[in-house]
Amino acid sequence: MRNLTGLSFSSFKSTKIDVKAVGKEYPYWKENGWRRFNGEYAGHFVSDFGRWRGVINESYLGKFNFYIFDPPKELLKGSHKACFTYKGNSRYFIHFSKKPRDVSSGIITVEKLISDSFRAERNKRWIS
Numbered sequence: 001m002r003n004l005t006g007l008s009f010s011s012f013k014s015t016k017i018d019v020k021a022v023g024k025e026y027p028y029w030k031e032n033g034w035r036r037f038n039g040e041y042a043g044h045f046v047s048d049f050g051r052w053r054g055v056i057n058e059s060y061l062g063k064f065n066f067y068i069f070d071p072p073k074e075l076l077k078g079s080h081k082a083c084f085t086y087k088g089n090s091r092y093f094i095h096f097s098k099k100p101r102d103v104s105s106g107i108i109t110v111e112k113l114i115s116d117s118f119r120a121e122r123n124k125r126w127i128s
Helices: 103-127
Strands: 035-037 040-047 050-058 064-069 084-088 091-094
Touching (some): 040 103
Antiparallel strands (some): 040 050, 050 064, 064 091, 084 091
16 A cells, blocks of 8 residues: 555564653642642642541651541541541641652542542441
8 A cells, every 4th residue: 555655564674662641640649639828738639438628737857747627526536536636617637647659649548548438437337
């Protein structure tokens, strides 16, 4: 078969090309609707069980303080209840045993903790 240039397609060798995405991937916090303004991130911690408003403050030392508003009761009475300190106005400070290395890993950790707390509470009901 010949194309407009007169070259035969069958004369080209078949070459496998490995195509990789070019460019920077978005961090988890940005992909999931969190917004950053003046060193503060605002968004929602999301799990299969719901979504809860959150705020993350970045200190001048590059450390992050995580807060959740009106957290579910499953979170506050589960095995990690000591990790949540009430700060007023429905806001709870979240203490990590190991500080997250960045905002995204902290959000993922909180979301997993929420899901785990709901599952543990559901399992208690099954056992009782």
